[in-house]
Amino acid sequence: MTETPAPTATSVPALLPEPCGRVYRRDGCTVVALRDEIDIATAALIAPALDDATADGSPRLVVDLSEVSFLDCSGLSLLCRARRRALDREGRFWLVCACPRILRLLRAGRLHDVFGPVATPDEVFRTAETAAPAVS
Template sequence: MRQKSASPTRHLRVRRDRGHTVLEFRGEIDIASAAEIAPHLDRETERPDALVVLDLSGVEFFDCSGLRLLYRARHRVLDRGGRVHLVCTHPLTLRMLRITGLAQLLPPRPALEEVLGVSRPAGRRTGR
């Protein structure tokens, strides 16, 4: 069931959908927007056993500050026994994910609906 969403910053919208917390990143994710997003991301990734989706569908620009946000979110969710998924189709962002190796830790999916229908978790920690 979908619940009402909140936009804590112009670069992040948070909503609940089918038991998942969906963090929708929007616009340009750079060092300034990452600083705005980080406290909200931390709040949403602190719950035990959280099901989190990092949705980059609305991103126009994404730099290493955004990569740090993704890695931080993944680490926090998995350390608390949760599951985390990534939705991304932007070619340059996908390239950055592959080059840095983050795509292996957090495999990108092409659509939110695919993630919400997935029964087997992606991005589960197998070791440090």
């Protein structure tokens, strides 16, 4: 079952093959919502969407792993690269993940504190830091 974006979300052009997830805009952020398994086979399909989301100056990227059941080292590499690209461009990066297996992997790789994952996308958008800047 595919969830509909929140009312404040707007769709963006398909940058990600349907089986891998979807990309949309919400409150000034690009959300890359991934699904199923992220492994060496799907990493090549996902990388262009993450690169596109971090291509502009000051990108605000939310990677949502809520529907991901498996993540291997190639998936970890994608997340590290996307985070680095966002920060190098003076942007922000948030990771949404509540899957115990993936959280254990982040801890084992000493990346849990680096990513600081939150359990739901709404947690990202409740903070003032992610609110879109006011337009004057």
